[in-house]
Amino acid sequence: MKRKRKVLAYITRGEEPNWELLVFEHKHHDAGMQVPGGTIENDELVIDALYREIEEETGIPREHLELKGKVNKTNYFPKNKEAIYERNIFHLAYTGKNLDAWEHRVKGEGKDKDMIFCLRFIPIKQLPDLAANQDQAIPLLI
DSSP states (O other): OEEEEEEEEEEEESOTTSOEEEEEEESSSOOOOBOSEEEOOTTOOHHHHHHHHHHHHHOOOGGGEEEEEEEEEEEEOOTTOSEEEEEEEEEEEEOSSOOSEEEEEOOSSSTTTTOEEEEEEEEGGGOOOOGGGTTTTGGGTO
């Protein structure tokens, strides 16, 4: 079975235990609520992939994020795919200007290129289930 290496970003703002988590939904189709993340390219460092994916999917530059640490490394087995997703999940704090919600056109060369994501911060305690079990490590933050 093929292994695909991935990063996921739990980007929070505010003070614990009242954190808000950055999530997004696709503007033009229903892929479910998600957190920023994506594939680690060949010969790319995990940390570089993390910041690249965040900026491509949200527009947030590295300078507006504070890395809090790695939350977990786990495997995810997507339905109907002959692959194992190795997920490297990180916690980052948002330090930029106070945005509540915005739209962003995805940059980069991946399958999401030019899609529009609708981003917003929601209270982590009110977080609904995320697509593809992306919320699996949220309890490790709380």
